[in-house]
Amino acid sequence: MKSKDFLSVTDLAGHEIRMLLSDAASLKAQGWQTTLSGKTLALVFEKPSLRTRVSFELAMKQLGGEAIYLSPAEVGLGKRESVADVARVLSRFADAIAVRTFAQGTLEELAEWAGVPVINALSDSEHPCQALADLLTIYEHKGEFPGLKLAFVGDGNNVASSLALAAASVGLNFTIATPKGYELPGRVMQKALDRAAVNECIIDATYDPIAAVRDADIIYTDNWTSMGQEAEAEIRRKAFKGFQIDDQMVSLAKPDAIIMHCLPAHYGEEVAEGLLNSPQSVVFDQAENRLHVQKALLADMLGGLCFPWPG
Numbered sequence: 001m002k003s004k005d006f007l008s009v010t011d012l013a014g015h016e017i018r019m020l021l022s023d024a025a026s027l028k029a030q031g032w033q034t035t036l037s038g039k040t041l042a043l044v045f046e047k048p049s050l051r052t053r054v055s056f057e058l059a060m061k062q063l064g065g066e067a068i069y070l071s072p073a074e075v076g077l078g079k080r081e082s083v084a085d086v087a088r089v090l091s092r093f094a095d096a097i098a099v100r101t102f103a104q105g106t107l108e109e110l111a112e113w114a115g116v117p118v119i120n121a122l123s124d125s126e127h128p129c130q131a132l133a134d135l136l137t138i139y140e141h142k143g144e145f146p147g148l149k150l151a152f153v154g155d156g157n158n159v160a161s162s163l164a165l166a167a168a169s170v171g172l173n174f175t176i177a178t179p180k181g182y183e184l185p186g187r188v189m190q191k192a193l194d195r196a197a198v199n200e201c202i203i204d205a206t207y208d209p210i211a212a213v214r215d216a217d218i219i220y221t222d223n224w225t226s227m228g229q230e231a232e233a234e235i236r237r238k239a240f241k242g243f244q245i246d247d248q249m250v251s252l253a254k255p256d257a258i259i260m261h262c263l264p265a266h267y268g269e270e271v272a273e274g275l276l277n278s279p280q281s282v283v284f285d286q287a288e289n290r291l292h293v294q295k296a297l298l299a300d301m302l303g304g305l306c307f308p309w310p311g
Contacts, residue, residue, distance in 0.1 A: 005111045005118045006297060007104075009128045009165040010191060014199055017169050021136050023296035024289070035303040036065035042094035043069045043121070044086070044110075046077060046101045047227050051263065052121050052129070055290040056098050059298055062291075068094070077106060087113035095302055099123075102228060117301050124158055124228070125185075129297070130262050131162035133289040135170060137282055138218060140289075141258050145172040146201065151216035151253070152176040153209045153243055154270055155236075156184035159222045159262050164188060168195035168203055175204040177212035179239045209243050216253040220260040221245045221270045237269065246272035250280065258282045 041060045043053060053069060060067040077083055087110045090097050096117045099107050104125035111118040120128050142148055150167055152160050156178045164184060167174035176184060183205060196203040206212055213219055224240045225233045250259065259281045267273045276283050
């Protein structure tokens with residue numbers, strides 16, 4: 001580990017990710033614990049949420065701790081009160097802070113001033129907790145990571161960024177297909193390539209979704225328009241024409257390929273109607289696994305399981 005915080009997938013080395021996934025699998029099997037009795041998590045959200053809020057609140061509850069949700073109106077990060085002051089005040093009350101925000105800079109500033117661990121519950125740059133849940137889901141359905149091909153079709157957004165970094169960290173081959181102008185950020189691609197070189201896997205990018213999904217073991221997609229991009233929705237629909245995951249595209253992957261989506265889904269856009277209800281879909285396993293990886297993350301950070309998290 002590089003710091004007390006979890007702001008990016010790159011805060012964990014590949015072997016640490018594997019240990020955390022092992023912890024998550026154990027906690028999933030064991031059920032409720034008292035590991036974090038007496039501990040409190042502050043949830044600071046600038047964006048609405050279903051899976052993130054519920055999974056973090058339940059994670060703390062199932063580990064014997066408590067969570068306090070703070071809405072945008074209650075905090076007003078950088079508006080009603082400075083980010084630095086929010087960080088220092090919450091550090092006096094809570095044992096950790098999970099932040100769902102727009103700018104990665106806000107997250108980093110909170111971490112700089114906080115005296116307790118800060119967790120990236122989503123930013124415009126990354127969604128690392130989602131990537132961990134995705135890895136756990138892939139492991140449950142496919143076993144080991146090396147030799148598998150994960151094809152991401154859609155926008156090179158925060159979810160894709162964390163997924164590329166996570167795949168490279170555990171030796172999972174990753175190909176992303178985006179329209180021109182919607183590629184992964186260059187810095188993310190370079191970090192993924194660097195990790196892939198160490199873990200002997202392939203990180204690739206293309207503008208051809210058909211080439212990406214051919215012989216894939218996992219097909220993954222996400223919304224074409226993320227929160228805060230609503231004004232671009234029509235432009236994006238036109239740009240992403242031909243990037244919808246449908247039966248024809250799935251038929252190009254391996255027969256036992258699984259279909260993934262972090263949700264919420266826009267049916268008829270990035271994914272065809274009914275496809276996420278097919279036997280190949282594992283999207284609700286992904287959703288559930290948010291709970292279990294976050295339990296492991298919080299337990300390792302605040303209680304200690306497989307490996308000690310620096311404080």
